Amino acid sequence: EVQLVESGGGLVQPGGSLRLSCIVSGFTFSSYWMHWVRQAPGKGLVWVSRTNIDGSNTNYADSVKGRFTISRDNAKNTLYLQMNSLRVEDTAVYYCVRQVAASSTEFDYWGQGTLVTVSS
């Protein structure tokens, strides 16, 4: 069974940092592109970032570029999101998401999410 389990969310002050983790199981993690997608309370889905299979190629939404860093440890089956210079508007549930295949663009498995709250 495919599972994606996020952790690391919590309350942080504006300007602070947080690192999210996503431990996966049930599939060969090193074969899949992975993403982070967020959802502010009561709002819609927003794509945040993506990494290729070995972490050598990454992309970011303009709203987080220069502040967030996506990375992965294939030996630990873990995806990360390092978030620096956090802003109130970064408050959201952050989902770890699997892309179906490198040749596709859709997302087939999502974690349950971890809530990040940025507030003073």
Next chain:
Amino acid sequence: QSALTQPVSMSGSPGQSITISCTGTSSDVGHYKYVSWYQQHPDKAPKLLIYDVDKRPSGVSTRFSGSKSGNTASLTISGLQAEDEADYYCCSYARDVTWVFGGGTKLTVL
């Protein structure tokens, strides 16, 4: 990277059909045949319904179908059922290896 435009809310009666639109630009929806749709029930993770504009993953009901014309994609749900009440999001691949979601449509089954 502006969000794709979807109607905020829609409603329909059981058995009816509804179509949710998703309007982007020539840099995303209009440029690529890579539009997907997701269904999200309250406090649940999204579920893939449609990919590559009009393809359905195995296990997804044939009542869900997708299409695209120009910069606008559409999701049609036929034979509305109570369990279809949920939020629906479109998503498009965009330039520079990025993705963009729509703002979401809240569907109410009357």
